[in-house]
Amino acid sequence: MGPWTLTIKSLGLCLAVSSGLWLGKEGPLVHVACCCANIMMKPFDSLTGNEARKREVLSAAAAAGISVAFGAPIGGVLFSLEQLSYYFPDKTMWQSFVCAMVAAVTLQALNPFRTGKIVLYQVTYTRGWHRFEVIPFIILGIVGGLFGAFLIRLNIKIARWRRTRSSSRPIVEVAVIALITALINFPNHFMRAQNSELVQALFAECSSETYDRFGLCVTGSKAFGVVAILLLAAALAFFLASVTFGLDIPAGIILPSVAIGALYGRALGILVRMWQEAYPKAFLFAKCEPDIPCVTPGLYAIIGAASALGGATRMTLSIVVIMFELTGALTYVIPIMIAVMLSKWCGDIFGKRGIYESWIQLNEYPFLDHRDDTTPPDVYARRVMTVVDDLSVITATGHTIGSLRNLVANTTYRGFPVISETSTPILLGYITRNELSFALKHSTSPANRNLSEETLVFFAHQPFADPVETLDLRPWMDQTPITLNSNISFLIVLxxxxxxxxxxVLFANKGILQGLLTKKDVWSVLNGVEFRRQEALRGDEFQDTHGAEEVGLLQGDERSSLSGSLRRDSL
Structure with a gap:
């Protein structure tokens, strides 16, 4: 989330959205907002050194990103609460609300849409909804759940197929998908338009003042042709969105889902309107007033958009708020709630994870979602931790600058526990890879002490050591790392x-180091994922290709507590 990522993401997002591909800007805008927050936090040590506080700031930034993307500040706060953050204290909600409000006010001041409003798809419906329309609303909710379930499955299968190929050519792949998209989009005038323009037209109510660009307000037998084109566009857009989301370009899934749901929702709305007009005296339509249009197809487009979005992301409350903030159609909150509820229930039949959780699982990111917490409380941390014998540790004495350089060069670990000695491993602290590398580089540079490779290094107090001829790394070491007793419940550790x-987290008993757990270890235990191992460069030891990215683990034989019988016992 650095400046280079912010620059490339912003430029790529402008090009990708304007290209006409079936992708959205909402997800990338969340990333852009978090990049801005991360850059602004850099000068403040109280934020950068506090992981919990940093995550609170990023949650607020994500709310601002959704607020800018949709013009929905309240929906942005709820989106961050429901979808992004696994820890969301009360004060974070207030801070997220302030960030989202400031973002919305700034958006209105800049007025990028030249309308003076932040609502993207404002609709003004002159008619309400009737009880008989609950039946098509239920149908839209079920279709939305099916759409989300099949979208996720198809998208994940395509992503896995991409990773199984022997050669990866992302630029060629993007160019081919763009060409295919252009060839499919152009013959269909609904798909030819930008997604935002299409959604606005599908949401609009037919009236004498409405400019019917897409021919949505036709009546009679011509309406069947419009319905067929709408359903064809929805089917083609489904496959294009499944292929496009996951390319190496900034791409979101929210706006394509909204557009697809609006397409099949508008089609159903036209069919219901034709049904009512053909049989105006039927029992279901007894409440309709004569000579006044009874069914509003644009309302069905809104319901379909909400159901599709709910099926793809499995969000609930935030979708309802975002939809009525997007459209201003507060009167239709109950139909939206019905559709979103049914889409989630129907989608959960095929899998509990939404599109974001599915990609997190595919990439094996250690996201500890509290909603997936199924860990039994009687499992102790000692049953799943990596024991001290399998750790790569640094003793307080017996090292030189050269030996520590070799340790850093031959390992990929992000940190090392520091102990007094191997026979009695009293925990002295923890030093990260970056701190150790910087300290060694700083000590051997000609502009500073210019120490040789044979200079002794120590991590504990040495009363007889010459401070000029030796290197004391205690100032670079965290002498009070987070430490727990190994008999503590694993649920508390989680x-x-x-x-x-x-x-x-380090585990010690009476000061003696007993083991360690990384965030990746915890995620693997929760998901039942065995670590993949590869042969190390030296000897017959094995290196953990996932946990090594967090903290040093030198895996030996079956002593690793995350493998073999210990893992089976813990699960």
Missing amino acids: RMFQRLGLRY
Whole structure:
């Protein structure tokens, strides 16, 4: 989330959205907002050094990103609460609300749409909804759940197929998908338009003052042709969105889902309107007033958009708020709630995870979602931790600058526990890879001490050591790392990882180091994922290709507590 990522993401987002591909801007805008927040936090040590506080700021930034993308500040706060954050204290909600409000006010001041409003698809319906329309609303909710379930499955299968190929050519792939999209979009005038323009037209009510660009207000037998084109566009857009989301370009899934749902929702709305006009005296339509249009197809487009979005993301409350903030159609909150509820229930039959959770699972990111917490409380941390014998540790004495350089060069670990000695491993602290590398580089540079490779290094107090001829790394070491007793419940450890944003936890008993757990270890235990191992460069030891990215683990034989019988016992 640095400046280079912010620059490339912003430029790529402008090009990708304007290209006409079936992708959205909402997800990338959340990333852009978090990049801005991360850059602004850099000068403040109280934020950058506090992982929990940093996550609170990023949650508020995500709310601002959704607020700008949709013009929905309240929906942005709820989106961050429901979808993004696994720890969301009360004060974070207030801070997210302030950020979203400031973002919305700034958006209105800049007035990018030249309308003076932040509502993107404002609609003004002169008619309400009737009780008989609950039946098509239920149908739209079920279709939305099916759409989301099949979209997720198809998209994940395509992503896995991409990763199984021997050669990866992302630029060629993007160019081919763009060409295919152009060839499919152009013959269909609904797909030819930008998604935002299409959604606005599908939401609009037919009246004498409405400019019917897409021919949505036709009546009679011509309406069947419009319905067929709408359904064809929805089917083609479904496949294009499944292929496009996951390319190496900034791409969101919210706006395509809204557009697809609006397409099949408008089609159903036209069919219901034709049915009512053909049989105006039927029992279902007894409440309709004569000579006044009874059914509003644009309302069905809104319901379809909400159901499709709910099926793809499995969000609930935030979708309802975003939809009425987008359209201003507060009167239709109950139909939207019905459709979103049914879409989630129907989608959950095929899998509990939404599109975001499915990609997190595919990439094996250690996201500790409290909603997936199924860990039994009687499992102790010692049953799942990596024991001290399998750890790559640094002793307080017996090292030189050269030996530590070799340790950093030959490992990919992000940190090392520091102990007194191997026979009695009293925990002295923890030093990260970056701190160790910087300290060694700083000490051997000609502009500073210019120490040789044979210079002794120590991590504990040495009363007889010459401070000029030796290197004391205690100032670079965290002498008070997060430490717990190994007899503590694993559920408590999980809660600490979730609420404090920890990367690792050390376990000690009466000061003696017993083991370690990383965030990736905890995620693997929760998901039952065995670590993949590869042969190390030296000897017959094995290196953990996932946990090594967090903290150093030198895996030996079956002593690793995350493998073999210990893992089976813990699960």
